[in-house]
Amino acid sequence: MNENLFTSFTTPTMIGLPIVVIIIMFPSIFFPSPNRLVNNRLISIQQWLVQLMSKQMLSIHNNKGQIWALMLMSLILFIGSTNLLGLLPHSFTPTTQLSMNLGMAIPLWAGTVLTGLRHKTKASLAHFLPQGTPVLLIPMLVIIETISLFIQPMALAVRLTANITAGHLLIHLIGGATLALMNISTTTALITFIILILLTILEFAVALIQAYVFTLLVSLYLHDNT
Template identity: 85%
Template sequence: MNENLFASFAAPTMMGLPVVMLIIMFPSILFPTPKRLINNRIVAIQQWLINMIMKQMMNIHNAKGRTWALMLVSLITFIGTTNLLGLLPHTFTPTTQLSMNLAMAIPLWAGTVVVGFRHKTKASLAHFLPQGTPIPLIPMLVIIETISLFIQPMALAVRLTANITAGHLLIHLIGSATLALMSISPTTASITFIILILLTILEFAVALIQAYVFTLLVSLYLHDNT
C-alpha cells in the first residue's frame, strides 16, 4: 500500500534514464506564439494574463526591481502550468520533488541577496542587527537573523513541496476509497466521489495559488533588497 501510495512521486525513467528534463520542458510547448499581426483568442488571453500578472508583481518595485519582470513572470507561468499538468491522470509533477524546488528557490533567493548587498549594502547589513538592540543581545540577534536569512529558500521549497504533495495524496486516498466502496456501499461511494470532485477543483486552485505565493515571496525578497 505504501509503495502504491508514493509511487506517483518517484521520478519516471525510460530505459534506465531519467526523463524529468523532458517533463519540465513539456509545459513550454503548450503556449502558443503569435505568428500574425492579429492574434487569436488563445494568444490574446495568454497576453492579457501575462500583462495582469506583470502589473501585479511590478507595482511595488523600483526601476532596478523591474528588471526581474521577465524572470518572475516566467517563474509563475512555469510553476503554475507544471502543477496543473501534474493533476492529469498518469502524470508526474516535478514540483513534488524537494530537490527541484530547492534548485529554483536557492538561486533566486541568492540573486536577491546579492542584489541587496550590491546596491543597498548598509541596509542589508542593518537587517542583521535591529536598531536599539542591547549590547549583550547583539551576538544572539546576529546569529538568529543570519539563520532566518538562510532559512528563506528552504521555506520557499518546503511550502511548495508540502502543499502539492498533500493534495496529490488526498486525491489518491479518496480515489482509492471510492473504488473500494463501490462494491460495498454505492451510497457512500457516491458521497466520496462528490468529495473527490470538489477536492480536485480545490487542487486546481491550489496549483495556481502556490505558484503565485512562491513567486510573490521571491518578489518580496527582491523588493527588500532593491
C-alpha cells in the same frame, strides 16, 4: 498487486533513463513564441493574464527590481503550468520533488541577496541588527537573523513541495476509498466521489495559488534588496 502510495512521486524513466528533463520542458509548448503569434482569444487571454500579474507584482519595485520582470513572469508560468499538468491521470509533477524546488529557490534567493549586498550594502547588513537593540542581545539577534535569512529558500521549497504533495496524496487516498466502497455501500461511495470532485477542483486552485505565492515571495525578497 498493492501499489505503493508514493509511486506517483518517483521519477519516471524510459529505457532506463530519467525523462524528468523532457517533462520539465513540456509546459513551454503551450506558450507560443513571439515569431508565430496569431491573434486569437487564447493568446489574448494569456497576454492579459501576464500583463495583470506583472502589473501587480512589479508595481512595488523600482527600476532595478523591474529588470527581473521576465524572470518572475517565466517563473510563475512555469510553476503554474507544471502543477496543472501534474493533475492529469498517469502524469508526473516535478514540483513534488524537493530537490527541484530547492534548485529553483536557492539561486533566486541568492540572486536577491547578492543584489541587495551590491546596491544596498548598508541597508542589507542593517537587517541583521535592528536599531535600538540592547548590547546584551546583539549576538543573539545577529544569529537569529542570520538563521532566518538562510532558511528562506528552504521555506520556499518546502511550502511548494508540501502543498502539492499533500493534495496529490489526498486525491489518491480518496480515489482508492471510492473504489473500495463501491462494492460495500453505493451511497457512501457516491459521497466520497463528490468529495473527490470537489478536492480535484480545489487542487486546480492550489496549483495556481502556490505558483503565485512562490513567485510573490521571491518578488518580496527582491523588493527588500533593491
